[in-house]
Amino acid sequence: MTKVRINKFLADSGISSRRKSEEFILQGRVAVNDTVILDFGHQINTDKDIVTLDGEKIKPKRHIYILLNKPKGYITSVSDDRKRSTVLDLVNVKERIYPVGRLDYDTTGLLFLTNDGEFSQLLTHPGNKVVREYEVKIDKPLEEKDKIKLLTGVLLEGKPGKFIKMSFFNQKDKKNIIISCEEGRNKFVKRMFRKLGYTVLELNRSTFAGMKLDVPKGKYRILSLKEVELIKQNYSN
Numbered sequence: 714m715t716k717v718r719i720n721k722f723l724a725d726s727g728i729s730s731r732r733k734s735e736e737f738i739l740q741g742r743v744a745v746n747d748t749v750i751l752d753f754g755h756q757i758n759t760d761k762d763i764v765t766l767d768g769e770k771i772k773p774k775r776h777i778y779i780l781l782n783k784p785k786g787y788i789t790s791v792s793d794d795r796k797r798s799t800v801l802d803l804v805n806v807k808e809r810i811y812p813v814g815r816l817d818y819d820t821t822g823l824l825f826l827t828n829d830g831e832f833s834q835l836l837t838h839p840g841n842k843v844v845r846e847y848e849v850k851i852d853k854p855l856e857e858k859d860k861i862k863l864l865t866g867v868l869l870e871g872k873p874g875k876f877i878k879m880s881f882f883n884q885k886d887k888k889n890i891i892i893s894c895e896e897g898r899n900k901f902v903k904r905m906f907r908k909l910g911y912t913v914l915e916l917n918r919s920t921f922a923g924m925k926l927d928v929p930k931g932k933y934r935i936l937s938l939k940e941v942e943l944i945k946q947n948y949s950n
Contacts, residue, residue: 715760719743720753722764725829727774742767777808778936779826782928789815789824800824804933813837814897822847822918823926826933832945836922841948842895844877846920847902852912854887859909863892867908874898874905891919923947 717725723734723743735753737743743750744765745757757764764771781803783789788799789812800812804826813825813833827833836843866875878893894901903913919926922944928934 716756716758718753719745719750719755719757719764722757722759722773723766723771725774725776726771728766728771737766774828775808776829776832777806777810777827778829778832778941779804779806779810779933780924780926780928780936781824781826781933782926782930783816783821783824784930785819785821788818800826803931815899816918817900817903817916820916820918821930822916823921823924824918825921825924825936832941835945835948837897839895839897843897843922843948844893844895844920845897845918846891846893848882848915848917848919849890849892849902849906849913850915851888851890851906852914855881855890855911859911862909863905867905869898869901869904869908874901876905893920 719738720731720734723729723737724731728734729737734743738750738753741749741751745755745762747763747765759773781800783800783803786798787803788797790799791801791811793799797818801810804810808828810826810828811833813827814837816822816824825833825836835841860879863876864879866873868874874894874896876892876894878891880891881887882889882891892902898904902916906913924936924940924944
């Protein structure tokens with residue numbers, strides 16, 4: 714049994730925004746099991762309750778959650794005015810989906826796509842401190858003093874940022890690094906290294922919100938209900 718507020722149910726069904734759905738409710742246009750509901754906080758059972766708007770049955774929208782291994786050369790967007798390929802060109806589903814956050818054109822790795830706005834907000838809200846792990850290749854060996862700075866904090870446009878964990882693929886080659894961070898700011902990893910005089914040559918996101926990259930480049934899979942629920946449990950306040 715799944716219980717949800719009537720205003721959220723209407724918004725999730727795709728008929729309108731949540732605010733507009735609340736207007737429909739207050740106007741007396743929404744009924745549950747033939748009873749008009751005027752309280753937009755009213756809880757419904759999505760498994761058995763019948764919800765109508767102006768007498769028409771509302772079907773709940775099926776949420777879908779996709780894990781994509783993004784290759785280089787794709788824009789993290791639903792469209793591009795320069796006619797470049799987007800990540801949606803790699804996914805074949807009938808639902809209208811959008812990316813959760815972004816990866817740069819030349820950045821590869823794990824990207825979620827969904828039609829669940831609350832799931833997207835959960836993973837991109839800075840207050841939730843969602844962990845991302847990246848494999849980074851820089852143009853020269855990382856000095857120990859700079860590693861310490863990256864772990865303790867670097868100012869980016871007046872706002873502090875830091876990595877929460879760093880390790881080397883090989884102690885003899887300090888140009889290939891695995892880093893973890895809780896930041897989703899635009900070009901965050903590249904800007905952190907650039908601030909200290911390094912250029913990022915390769916960047917691949919290997920982990921996001923506890924999910925590991927487990928499909929080949931350019932391929933995707935649907936997350937299981939269990940995986941989605943685990944992510945929500947880990948990052949819901």
